[in-house]
Amino acid sequence: MSVSRPNFAVDIFQNEYLAVGAREVNAIVTVTASGAGTGAVPAQRAGQHPAGHEPGDGSAVVIMIDCSGSMDYPATKLQNARKATAAAIDTLRDGVAFAVVAGTHEAREIYPATGRLAVSSADTREQAKQALRKLSAAGGTAIGTWLTLTDQLFRSRPEAVLRHAILLTDGKNEHETPAELEQALARVSGRFTADCRGVGTNWNVPELKKIAGALLGTADIVAEPDGLAEDFRSMMTGAMNKSVADVALRVWTPANAVVKYVKQVAPEVADLTARRTEAGPRAGDYPTGAWGDESRDYHVCVEVPSAAVGNEMLAARISLVLPLPDGTTEVLSQGLVRAVWTDDLASSTRISPQVAHYTGQAELASSIQEGLEAHRAGDLDRATAKLGAAVRIAHATGNDGTFKLLQKVVDVLDPKEGTVRFRNNVSAADSMTLETRSTKTVRVKK
Incomplete structure (x- = not known):
């Protein structure tokens, strides 16, 4: 079986324009791996094995x-x-x-x-x-x-x-x-x-x-x-079907800039912020695990020093890196996050559709989790409000899978407004399924 590894591509989606005094830069990083084929042998160390062991495929x-x-x-x-x-x-x-x-x-x-x-x-x-x-x-x-x-x-x-x-x-x-x-x-x-x-x-x-x-x-x-x-x-x-392991998302920021958070937002929400390991001056690696032919989205939020109108800066450089046996890393792909200060209100208030969509998906997940926790604690008003918010977001963003799971726990009176009431005799399986799958997201419509 031949050695094969996917090709990686990084695409950045953001509104780079900031209002005067604004410091927060948000970007959605889409990472796509393609061309690995099915059942490919991992490329990093395949074929090496200790004495006395049968050789495996890596x-x-x-x-x-x-x-x-x-x-x-x-x-x-x-x-x-x-x-x-x-x-x-x-x-x-x-x-x-x-x-x-x-x-x-x-x-x-x-x-x-x-x-x-x-x-x-x-x-x-x-x-x-x-x-x-x-x-x-x-x-x-x-x-x-x-x-x-x-x-x-x-x-x-x-x-x-x-x-x-x-x-x-x-x-x-x-x-x-x-x-x-x-x-x-x-x-x-x-x-x-x-x-x-x-x-x-x-x-x-x-x-x-x-x-x-x-x-x-x-x-x-x-x-x-x-x-x-x-x-x-x-x-x-x-x-x-995975063919490469231990890939990391490396985020470099300039002096006086700080990474506020890094989250995977598709195919499900996972906060990677606390998983950072330092990777040289002003750079940190966030683990993404193993990859086959697939695509994932990440939300990167960086706080930068404010600047005057007309100023432009590189807010972050995003790289996909792979550790090599000799201790070095290989850069698989790269993208840039920019910040441009403007006094044009239309430019600075425009929200990137990708950022808006995944901010909503993260809110959807937290609303479900908080609603179910409140219900277990006996706080029916808070539980209803939170799951109502979840219904509204799921309906608005087209997350049909989560919407259907919510319908097994609450009666939806008005999906657009998020008006709901708890159903009688909700099964433990339905409640646990909603909680377990609450972090699954739908991709933004390109």
Whole structure:
């Protein structure tokens, strides 16, 4: 299989004109990766492997399955988890290093149970599916231990460039403290990405989204266990289509300018501001994870020194960078953010359609989260107001997916005005689905 990497392009959308005294510059950065093809081999270190290891293709996957006692209630949860894991294993291409981990209040390898990853082939895939019979439900839940073992397994394949995990749980992380989970996330963050799924309705949405966010992955609900197999197959297909890892968005700003925030805003909202690592004078890197053929949007907000009418400055230089084995970085693409001061009111008050759209999408996500939190706290007035605002924004921006999820929680009386009332007997699954998917956005209409 030939080495292939996507071509990256950066497009900047902004209104560069600022009123006298204005200091805040906003831009939407669209990053598009294309031309990788399907199942391409990662380019950075493919073909290198330690002595005694079978050579892989540069990709590695670990599947973590919750095997706590609650997975037996009902028994179909664990049965479907086995089927889903088998479906994911069948999706692996030859040469991918992989393992399966059973998670309870501790973590243990189910396959290959050698302390390192196996290499995918027809034989090892069949062996792994046979080993799934060892999955049984007993014990508690300590997700930090699962993540720690997964990281150890990935470390057994230092040549693996693309490192991706799937995590399935049906409950809350009750057998370790929040601090212990935080410590585990801090240790493994940046080591691998992870897509997280909650099955049923007894798990904690903010907790799972926090884990997925720290590991630059997705979080979602699978309310009915029989939906797991298709979801696992889809996640693994997505992982197999990635062809370059550890790409960062580098933001350089001039003297006396400050980056206020960097957020991914499509395909879903994720705040990257606190993930910054310094990258030389006045530059910082924000992680974006692994890429295949896809496009994502980022909102970059920079505060610059104010200037007189007619002055122009480079407010930020945005680069896509890739770390290389020799410790240097390669610039994949680049774009510029400008600031021009004007006394023309029409120019300075015009809002970039892209900035306006994604500011609304971020407000939509926060309105849903705050509304559901208020509802749990018994504050029905605030909950109604917040979800009403969410309905209004979803309707105005064409976010039909979120609008339909909102309709399962509230009766929409006037979508344009955001007039709603809570429905009676809202199911836990509908409420959790809305909360889990609240950060999904729609792309701005070009």
